[in-house]
Amino acid sequence: MAAAGTAARAGLRVALLDGAxxxxxxxxxxxxxxxKPRNSRKFRRLVEGLAGVDVxxxxxxxxxxxSATAHFTIYTQAARADAVHAEAASAEAARADATDTGATHAGVTYEESAHAGVTGAESAHAESAHAEAAHAEAAHAEAAHAEAANAEAANAEARGPLRARALLIATGAYDRxxxxPGWDLPGVLTAGGAQALLKGNGVVAGRRIVVAGTGPFLLPxxxxxxxxxxxxxxxFEANSRTGLLPALLRNPAKLGEAAGYALRLARHRVPYHGGQAVVAAHGGDELTHVTVAxxxxxxxxxxTRDIECDTLATGYGFTPQIDLAVQLGCATTHDADGSPIVAVDAGLRTSVPGVYAAGxxxxxGGAALAExxxxxxxxxxIADAADQPAPEPTAQDWANRDRPSQDRPNLGWANRDRPSQDRPNLGWPSQDRPSQDRPSRDRPNQDRPNQDRPNQDQAKRDRVKRQRAEAFARRLHEVYPxxxxxxxWLTPRTLICRCEEVPYQAILEAGDLGAADARTVKLLARPGMGWCQGRICGYPVARLCGEDPRHPGRPFAHPLRMADLARLLPQRTKDE
Amino acid sequence: MTFDTGAETRFEISFGGRTIPAAPGQTIAAALYAAGVRSWRTTRFEGRPRGLFCGIGVCFDCLVIVNGTENLRACLTEARPGDEVTPG
Incomplete structure (x- = not known):
C-alpha cells in the first residue's frame, strides 16, 4: 500500500492487486x-495514500x-467462484481497459475471460499482502479497475489479465x-490462522488456548x-524468552512494544515459558490436550507434562511467499534463517528488469520494515520509469540484504535476465509510449511530478530507519532460530505431509531406498505433491533431508481449476 | 464465541442440514468455528477429520463445497446469506 500510494502521487498509473x-x-x-477499523491511524494514512490508485x-x-520490454501480463482469479457482482466502477474501468489496448494476450480479452474466478485469496502472511502492478506511464493505462479503497468488501469478479510495465511483488509470508504427533487434529491452528480468525472475523479460536512456537509474533x-x-x-517459546533483550535495549520503540506485551500478558495472567514447546497434541476427533516439553x-x-486445552496456536517463524518472483525468473538467495527469498539490490530491483520486490x-522483517x-x-x-538514476546506489551488489556486503554470495545468474552493469535496462519501448508524454532525459528533474518525492532529509531519515529495521530483523533471526x-518429537506415524497423508515412516523408507535429498524423497514418498504444493511440509521435509528449503518452482502461485484455465483459451479452441 | 457482530445484519448459512449464523464479511470457516464446528472434512486415505489449520489460504485443509462449487477454501470464502455448505 505504501508503494502504490507513493508511486501514484508521483504520477504513475498504479493498480494494487490484493487477493484478500x-x-x-x-x-x-x-x-x-x-x-471499528484496526490500527486506525497508521492504516488510515495508508488507505488515504491510495488516492489515485486502482485498488x-x-x-x-x-x-x-x-518482460519490461514488452509488458508484464498479470493473471488473476477471483476470491470466490460465484462472485459475479462487480462494483459498477470496476465494470466501467474494465471496459476502458479493453478499449485502451485491446488488453489481449494469447487471444484473451476481458470479455472472454471474465468470471474466471475460483477459490481462495492471497494467502500471504505478514503485512503487505498484495502484488502491486505499478504502471509506469500516467497517460497510458492498462491495468485498472477503480474500486473505492475501502470498498464494501464484495468479492471481486475475476477479469482478464492485466498489463503493466513494472511490477512490485509484495506478497508477504505465511506461518512456518x-x-x-497430532498436529493434524482439528483445534490445532497456525498462530497466524488464529490471528486471522480474530482480526478478520471477530471469532476467538477457542476457550482454553495454548500458544507455542518461536518468535515475537506469539505475543500479539x-x-x-x-x-x-x-x-x-x-x-511456550522454544527459544529463550530474554534473548532479544540486548537488541531491545538499543531500540526504544521496540522495547516499548515488548513492554506493552509484557503488561498485557501480566494483566491477563498468561504465563510465558521459555525453552519449552508443544511436542504432541492429543484427542479423538478434536484437540483435548497437548504435551509440553x-x-x-x-x-x-x-x-514433559500434559496440559488440557481445546485449541493450540502454533508458529515457528514465517516462510516468504515468492512464487511470482520465481515464475518471472528472479534470482533468489537465502534469508538469515535459510528461507529462500528474492534477491534485490539496494533500490529493491530484482534480477529481472522491471520487477521489484518488497516486504x-x-x-x-515485519510490517514497519515492509512499509x-x-x-x-x-x-x-519512479526513477527507473523516468529513465533517471535512482536515488539509491545500485550497481552490481545484488544481494541478500541481511548479509554484509563482504560475504555476499556470488549469485552467478549469468543465465538469467541479468541486468546490465549499472542498472536494469527497463527499456520502456518507445512505440508504446505516446511521445508527448515521454519524459525527456534533458528535462530537469523538477518538471516531473514530484510532489511526493521526499527531500534529501526525508530520504536520509527513511534510509536510517530501514537500516535499523533491517538490523533488528537480523537479530530476530539470530535470537529465534x-x-x-x-x-x-516425531513418531513413525506422525504425518509430515498433511495433504497426501505421508507419515514420517514413509520419509524414512524413502531414505532407505536411497533418496538422499528432498526432491527424491518427494518423488518416492509424495510429500509436497498435494493441494498445498509443499507450502506447509516443504520446510520440514527439507530439514529432514538436511537441506535448507529450496525456492519454490510452482507454475501457479495459486492452485487453479482446470475449467478456469481452459477458459483462458477460447480463441485457440475456436481456431482449431 | 464471537464478538458483537451487529445482530441486525446477521444471516444464516447451512452446513450439513444445520443452520449456522454468520455475519457480513465473515468467512465460512469463521462462521463454522463460531458455531462450534471445528472439523468439516475427512481425509481421503485415513478418514481423519480436518477443519481449519493455516487460516489464510495456504494449506487447503479447510476445503468445502459451497452451493455446489467444489474445492473452496472455507478460510477465504466469504459467507453469503443462504449459502449451502457441504463437506469438501
Missing part, C-alpha cells in the same frame, strides 16, 4: 464491515509473464510450522486472544 477482500494484508487485517480487491495473482496472538476473552493456558539446546524433549519476500521497503521500491520505480531437535 479487504485491504490491510496480515498485519493491518481489518474486521468485517461495521466493526483491485479479491484479485489473486496466480501467474505473471512477460513444525510437524509433531496470545494477548489478542486473551483480550477477546479466551483463557490462554500458556505461551522442556527442551535442551537442540530442542530435544527433556521432561517479507526479500527477508522476513519502508514499499516506499523505497516506489522511489526506484529453529533447531533440528524437533525431529525427535
Amino acid at each position: 477482500i479487504r485491504l490491510g494484508g496480515q498485519f493491518h487485517r481489518q474486521p468485517p464491515p461495521g466493526h 483491485l480487491l479479491g484479485h489473486q495473482v496466480w501467474a505473471v509473464e512477460g 510450522v513444525l510437524p509433531f 496472538v496470545a494477548t489478542g486472544l486473551a483480550a477477546a476473552g479466551a483463557r490462554i493456558v500458556g505461551v 522442556r527442551l535442551d539446546a537442540d530442542w530435544k524433549a527433556l521432561t 517479507e519476500t526479500i527477508g522476513v 519502508l521497503d514499499g516506499v523505497q521500491a516506489a522511489h526506484t520505480i 529453529v533447531r533440528d531437535g524437533w525431529r525427535e
Whole structure:
C-alpha cells in the first residue's frame, strides 16, 4: 500500500492487486464491515495514500509473464467462484481497459475471460499482502479497475489479465510450522490462522488456548486472544524468552512494544515459558490436550507434562511467499534463517528488469520494515520509469540484504535476465509510449511530478530507519532460530505431509531406498505433491533431508481449476 | 464465541442440514468455528477429520463445497446469506 500510494502521487498509473477482500494484508487485517477499523491511524494514512490508485480487491495473482520490454501480463482469479457482482466502477474501468489496448494476450480479452474466478485469496502472511502492478506511464493505462479503497468488501469478479510495465511483488509470508504427533487434529491452528480468525472475523479460536512456537509474533496472538476473552493456558517459546533483550535495549520503540506485551500478558495472567514447546497434541476427533516439553539446546524433549486445552496456536517463524518472483525468473538467495527469498539490490530491483520486490519476500522483517521497503521500491520505480538514476546506489551488489556486503554470495545468474552493469535496462519501448508524454532525459528533474518525492532529509531519515529495521530483523533471526531437535518429537506415524497423508515412516523408507535429498524423497514418498504444493511440509521435509528449503518452482502461485484455465483459451479452441 | 457482530445484519448459512449464523464479511470457516464446528472434512486415505489449520489460504485443509462449487477454501470464502455448505 505504501508503494502504490507513493508511486501514484508521483504520477504513475498504479493498480494494487490484493487477493484478500479487504485491504490491510496480515498485519493491518481489518474486521468485517461495521466493526471499528484496526490500527486506525497508521492504516488510515495508508488507505488515504491510495488516492489515485486502482485498488483491485479479491484479485489473486496466480501467474505473471512477460518482460519490461514488452509488458508484464498479470493473471488473476477471483476470491470466490460465484462472485459475479462487480462494483459498477470496476465494470466501467474494465471496459476502458479493453478499449485502451485491446488488453489481449494469447487471444484473451476481458470479455472472454471474465468470471474466471475460483477459490481462495492471497494467502500471504505478514503485512503487505498484495502484488502491486505499478504502471509506469500516467497517460497510458492498462491495468485498472477503480474500486473505492475501502470498498464494501464484495468479492471481486475475476477479469482478464492485466498489463503493466513494472511490477512490485509484495506478497508477504505465511506461518512456518513444525510437524509433531497430532498436529493434524482439528483445534490445532497456525498462530497466524488464529490471528486471522480474530482480526478478520471477530471469532476467538477457542476457550482454553495454548500458544507455542518461536518468535515475537506469539505475543500479539496470545494477548489478542486473551483480550477477546479466551483463557490462554500458556505461551511456550522454544527459544529463550530474554534473548532479544540486548537488541531491545538499543531500540526504544521496540522495547516499548515488548513492554506493552509484557503488561498485557501480566494483566491477563498468561504465563510465558521459555525453552519449552508443544511436542504432541492429543484427542479423538478434536484437540483435548497437548504435551509440553522442556527442551535442551537442540530442542530435544527433556521432561514433559500434559496440559488440557481445546485449541493450540502454533508458529515457528514465517516462510516468504515468492512464487511470482520465481515464475518471472528472479534470482533468489537465502534469508538469515535459510528461507529462500528474492534477491534485490539496494533500490529493491530484482534480477529481472522491471520487477521489484518488497516486504517479507526479500527477508522476513515485519510490517514497519515492509512499509519502508514499499516506499523505497516506489522511489526506484519512479526513477527507473523516468529513465533517471535512482536515488539509491545500485550497481552490481545484488544481494541478500541481511548479509554484509563482504560475504555476499556470488549469485552467478549469468543465465538469467541479468541486468546490465549499472542498472536494469527497463527499456520502456518507445512505440508504446505516446511521445508527448515521454519524459525527456534533458528535462530537469523538477518538471516531473514530484510532489511526493521526499527531500534529501526525508530520504536520509527513511534510509536510517530501514537500516535499523533491517538490523533488528537480523537479530530476530539470530535470537529465534529453529533447531533440528524437533525431529525427535516425531513418531513413525506422525504425518509430515498433511495433504497426501505421508507419515514420517514413509520419509524414512524413502531414505532407505536411497533418496538422499528432498526432491527424491518427494518423488518416492509424495510429500509436497498435494493441494498445498509443499507450502506447509516443504520446510520440514527439507530439514529432514538436511537441506535448507529450496525456492519454490510452482507454475501457479495459486492452485487453479482446470475449467478456469481452459477458459483462458477460447480463441485457440475456436481456431482449431 | 464471537464478538458483537451487529445482530441486525446477521444471516444464516447451512452446513450439513444445520443452520449456522454468520455475519457480513465473515468467512465460512469463521462462521463454522463460531458455531462450534471445528472439523468439516475427512481425509481421503485415513478418514481423519480436518477443519481449519493455516487460516489464510495456504494449506487447503479447510476445503468445502459451497452451493455446489467444489474445492473452496472455507478460510477465504466469504459467507453469503443462504449459502449451502457441504463437506469438501
